[in-house]
Amino acid sequence: MSRHGIDVAPLVNAELHSELSAFLAYESELVDSRRFHEWVMIVDPSFTYRVPVPLTPDNPSKNGYDDSAFVIDESRQTLIDHWFVRFEPEMWEMAWAENPPVRYRHFVTNVRVRETEVTDVYDVRSNVMVSAARQSSPTSTLHAERFDVVAREEDGLRLRSRFVVTDESVLDFVQLRVVF
Amino acid sequence: MRLVREESDRFVVSRRAWFDAAVLERERDTIFRQAWLFLGHESEIPEPGDYVTRRLGFDPVILVRGEDGEVNVVANTCRHRGVKLCRSDRGNSSHFRCPYHGWTYSSAGELTGVTNVLDLFGRDFDKSHFPLYQPAQVDSVYGLIFATWDPDAPTLEQYLGPALWYLGSIFGAFDDGVEVLGFPARTIVGTNWKPESENVGGDGYHTPITHQSAFALGMFAGPQDLEKMGKVTGKTYTGRVVDATNGHTFRVHHLPVENELPTFFGLPENLWPEMSRNLDRGQTDVQDRLSLIHGNVFPNMTLLNNYKISTEARGSACRYFRVTTQHPISPDRNEMLWWCFVPKATDHAWRQQSQRAYLRTSGPAGLFQIDDNENFTGFADAHSGTVLLDENVELEGVNNSTVNTDLGWPGTVYDADKSEETIRAFWRRWSEYVDGVGEAVLPPFEPAPAEVAR
Numbered sequence: 324m325s326r327h328g329i330d331v332a333p334l335v336n337a338e339l340h341s342e343l344s345a346f347l348a349y350e351s352e353l354v355d356s357r358r359f360h361e362w363v364m365i366v367d368p369s370f371t372y373r374v375p376v377p378l379t380p381d382n383p384s385k386n387g388y389d390d391s392a393f394v395i396d397e398s399r400q401t402l403i404d405h406w407f408v409r410f411e412p413e414m415w416e417m418a419w420a421e422n423p424p425v426r427y428r429h430f431v432t433n434v435r436v437r438e439t440e441v442t443d444v445y446d447v448r449s450n451v452m453v454s455a456a457r458q459s460s461p462t463s464t465l466h467a468e469r470f471d472v473v474a475r476e477e478d479g480l481r482l483r484s485r486f487v488v489t490d491e492s493v494l495d496f497v498q499l500r501v502v503f
Numbered sequence: 504m505r506l507v508r509e510e511s512d513r514f515v516v517s518r519r520a521w522f523d524a525a526v527l528e529r530e531r532d533t534i535f536r537q538a539w540l541f542l543g544h545e546s547e548i549p550e551p552g553d554y555v556t557r558r559l560g561f562d563p564v565i566l567v568r569g570e571d572g573e574v575n576v577v578a579n580t581c582r583h584r585g586v587k588l589c590r591s592d593r594g595n596s597s598h599f600r601c602p603y604h605g606w607t608y609s610s611a612g613e614l615t616g617v618t619n620v621l622d623l624f625g626r627d628f629d630k631s632h633f634p635l636y637q638p639a640q641v642d643s644v645y646g647l648i649f650a651t652w653d654p655d656a657p658t659l660e661q662y663l664g665p666a667l668w669y670l671g672s673i674f675g676a677f678d679d680g681v682e683v684l685g686f687p688a689r690t691i692v693g694t695n696w697k698p699e700s701e702n703v704g705g706d707g708y709h710t711p712i713t714h715q716s717a718f719a720l721g722m723f724a725g726p727q728d729l730e731k732m733g734k735v736t737g738k739t740y741t742g743r744v745v746d747a748t749n750g751h752t753f754r755v756h757h758l759p760v761e762n763e764l765p766t767f768f769g770l771p772e773n774l775w776p777e778m779s780r781n782l783d784r785g786q787t788d789v790q791d792r793l794s795l796i797h798g799n800v801f802p803n804m805t806l807l808n809n810y811k812i813s814t815e816a817r818g819s820a821c822r823y824f825r826v827t828t829q830h831p832i833s834p835d836r837n838e839m840l841w842w843c844f845v846p847k848a849t850d851h852a853w854r855q856q857s858q859r860a861y862l863r864t865s866g867p868a869g870l871f872q873i874d875d876n877e878n879f880t881g882f883a884d885a886h887s888g889t890v891l892l893d894e895n896v897e898l899e900g901v902n903n904s905t906v907n908t909d910l911g912w913p914g915t916v917y918d919a920d921k922s923e924e925t926i927r928a929f930w931r932r933w934s935e936y937v938d939g940v941g942e943a944v945l946p947p948f949e950p951a952p953a954e955v956a957r
Contacts, residue, residue, distance in 0.1 A: 376688045379592045381595070391685035392843065393688075393862055394688050394868060396858065401814075404720070405720060406870075417716045419713065420870075420873035420874050420876065458884075460693070492689065493689040493691060495690070496690075496691075497693070498868075
């Protein structure tokens with residue numbers, strides 16, 4: 324799934340750019356404030372979320388990741404069934420790593436929105452810095468480029484997929500179980 | 504003072520064993536120089552010139568497939584002025600050229616080129632005197648590459664002892680062998696390098712507590728799942744722990760079901776006949792109706808061959824093969840490498856399901872792993888001071904379990920699902936290296952006074 328060679332489409336106009344940027348900011352707000360019931364409402368049922376294994380390649384023309392191996396590979400349903408459920412009243416007391424919760428903060432910048440060959444489906448890329456504060460430990464941060472597909476449905480925008488390429492090849496992040 | 508002390512019904516380990524910087528230096532100079540250490544798998548470098556960079560103990564090395572097809576392990580440093588040769592994590596190259604002055608080495612580590620050799624070093628310069636440094640011994644089993652810096656170390660086969668048989672039960676079952684899926688992930692975990700090994704080495708005691716949420720999510724086969732898998736023989740799984748000598752340990756967990764022929768649940772059924780053929784009777788018994796086998800090859804290689812339910816959709820089931828290594832950075836930080844293995848003769852769909860089962864449970868962001876990490880990092884958090892370093896950790900749990908001699912599995916097999924037998928075995932071996940008893944070569948360890956520790 325090389326991400327190279329599909330950059331030819333021009334960036335969309337300011338109005339669309341603004342709308343998609345606001346969508347990303349809203350999506351981050353829901354993750355950072357752990358409003359997962361609302362988050363799943365703006366995520367397509369076919370959603371896939373993948374973080375490939377980052378590495379330093381031997382050639383500047385190669386990707387800095389291996390997409391035959393992953394750090395995270397989830398669907399909307401598995402995020403609901405295995406991730407978000409651990410914050411529910413019946414489970415948080417036994418979900419040790421979620422309690423006390425790590426405090427995540429997304430900083431989303433450099434949003435680039437492009438049309439795709441399918442009407443109302445957008446190729447949306449952004450840079451993120453995500454910080455994580457666990458208990459009293461110093462904050463750790465992770466830097467990445469996100470490759471999202473966002474589609475316009477009758478009742479609003481939906482996140483269809485997210486592919487996250489981290490800059491750090493050795494992931495020094497306090498708790499990786501987060502939607503970057 | 505010995506850090507590991509065993510007296511009649513007491514087994515204690517000083518907390519300095521994890522969080523005193525002087526102990527880490529001691530480990531660096533004993534364990535990580537003398538033990539055989541896991542580096543990677545042959546399938547990571549299939550073609551001549553393929554290489555990956557790793558650490559052997561604390562020192563950087565390159566694993567490279569030579570032109571002759573042999574796997575070589577060479578130190579990642581130029582013989583001339585010591586600069587790192589290989590700066591990427593993996594690649595393919597017919598040779599290694601130092602970016603400083605251009606000394607060039609073959610994939611077997613021979614010095615083949617020296618820039619301006621006549622002007623700088625004269626006519627008599629003999630390149631054959633300057634090959635890349637290499638570990639004292641390199642060997643492999645089932646394609647798993649190990650090396651040691653110690654020329655006096657026993658052979659790998661001797662070092663592994665009975666553990667080799669258990670490795671065979673996991674990696675030796677398939678006609679076409681196993682291979683690694685992609686490049687191993689690497690993560691930093693904020694704790695000492697040993698808790699992962701102590702835990703995966705055989706701690707069945709923590710599972711119902713730490714992983715209570717995984718039970719609630721239906722990831723362990725329950726009565727309804729078992730009914731479909733054969734004749735249900737009881738309500739509880741059968742767990743056994745193994746002291747495989749030399750500090751190597753395993754835990755084997757079986758589903759309470761019975762069938763006429765061996766069943767290797769979670770693996771493609773077309774592989775079952777060859778598994779029975781390739782495994783000996785005892786190994787077949789290990790793999791038959793397997794819930795999981797996990798273990799630790801001393802010091803820092805953990806193995807996890809796991810059957811899990813509901814990792815894809817409710818009721819779905821799959822097996823995965825995880826290997827990790829833990830590399831110390833400081834007393835309270837380590838770097839983990841994560842490999843996912845698959846039988847070579849599996850299709851893309853099965854591999855994807857298996858990798859997902861691994862990632863979602865025991866991968867770097869898996870729900871078992873993050874709950875484990877909460878304990879391991881909490882252990883480090885609790886030792887920011889010096890007073891508590893002088894206290895002990897208690898490891899007496901179940902020290903009277905029955906030794907099972909009927910099964911015929913090698914090593915000492917205990918009929919105990921939840922015990923600290925394997926953790927004590929790890930620490931006994933560790934003590935031989937670090938406390939300076941047994942085979943260790945240094946004088947007994949004397950911890951630093953409290954005020955200068957850390």
